[in-house]
Amino acid sequence: MTPEEKQEVVHLIEAHERTVAICRACAETARDLAWEVKRGSAPGAGALRQTIEESERVLADLGRLEIAIAEMKAALW
Secondary structure: OOOOOOOOHHHHHHHHHHHHHHHHHHHHHHHHHHHHHHOOOOHHHHHHHHHHHHHHHHHHHHHHHHHHHHHHHHHHH
C-alpha cells in the first residue's frame, strides 16, 4: 500500500469514526430522554421500554463497530 493509499484509508476510517460518534450521541440522548419521560409516565411504559431497548441495541451495535474501526485503524500503523 502506498503512503497516499494508506492516508486515504485513514481518512475514510476517521470519517466513519465521526459518524459513529454522532450515532452514539443520538442513541444515548434518545435512551436518556426515554428514561426521564418514563419516570414522569407521560407516554405508555411499553412505548418507552421499546425505545430504551432499541437505544440499547443501537449502542451495543455501535460499540462493536467502534472496536472494529479501531482494529482496522491499528492494523494500518
